[in-house]
Amino acid sequence: MHYCSCFQLCPPSQHLDNAEIYDNDFIDPQYILSKNWSTSTLQAQQTIIEWANEVSNMGPWTVMNKSVTPSSGDKHHYMSWAPYWWLDCSKANNQMELTPEQIWVMCPYVSRDSQFDPDVWTLINDIGTFGDMSDAILYSSLAWAINGNTSYVDNVAKWIKTWFLDSDTLMNPNLNYAQMERGPTGQVGTHTGIL
Known part of the structure; x- marks a missing residue:
């Protein structure tokens, strides 16, 4: 920001x-x-x-305009990634090559407090x-x-x-997907997303 x-x-x-x-x-x-x-x-x-x-x-x-859709399936939801959560596919059973969308929901993410994941800004x-x-x-x-x-x-x-305000482009009036912690258990936002 x-x-x-x-x-x-x-x-x-x-x-x-x-x-x-x-x-x-x-x-x-x-x-x-x-x-x-x-x-x-x-x-x-x-x-x-x-x-x-x-x-x-x-x-x-x-x-x-975002290229990624929140897990709700509705692009009208505001969405951002939790910046201190890093990808860790070492424990994921990925016998095939995964797309970024699959990685975000299948691979666990681990917290690295005070270490900002640069991936947050590339997405x-x-x-x-x-x-x-x-x-x-x-x-x-x-x-x-x-x-x-x-x-x-x-x-x-x-x-x-x-x-x-415009119905075709408006943001839904919530921050349910703000600072999402990606991974199998992180497809909703966190309380820090309000900040």
């Missing part, structure tokens, strides 16, 4: 390939809307507008998609606050509508 702010910004391309992580910097929305900024932030403001323009053609995002799931959409909403909302161009808020409304 990526976090940026007006003061510690990272370009959308870094977010999309999960290359950088920055600290949160929570800013009072009233401060943003007051537009009472120091002239020392002019370059940051221009950067925000450039990034908002860059992401404007990337969306809309939806849970339907298409919703955590990166939602992060990209969130970044686009942040940049576009800030760009609108900076220059008042309504095309930014029109994009924000379209992206939110696509993710949460």
Whole structure:
């Protein structure tokens, strides 16, 4: 997951390939809307507008775009993998070559606390998609606050509508498959998926 702010910004391309992580910097929305900024932030403001323009053609995002279907069979379910669970096929009776989908449900996964499984990011799931959409909403909302161009808020409304409201693309209102622990016993999400 990526976090940026007006003061510690990272370009959308870094977010999309999960290359950088920055600290949160929570800013009072009233401060943003007051537009009472120091002239020392002019370059940051221009950067925000450039990034908002860059992401404007990337969306809309939806849970339907993932290449893997949750065990429910419904792509409308938000799905992400538990990052500290690693594949261990050493005990699986795999006399034949297994597809990735078979591996995810047949081979056990073992916990390696504090060791992040890089496989989590190579598989298409919703955590990166939602992060990209969130970044686009942040940049576009800030760009609108900076220059008042309504095309930014029109994009924000379209992206939110696509993710949460349109019947063909909406996310089901649960996180039942968030941070799934894959393997024979892990085809549902975990409580940490809410985080």
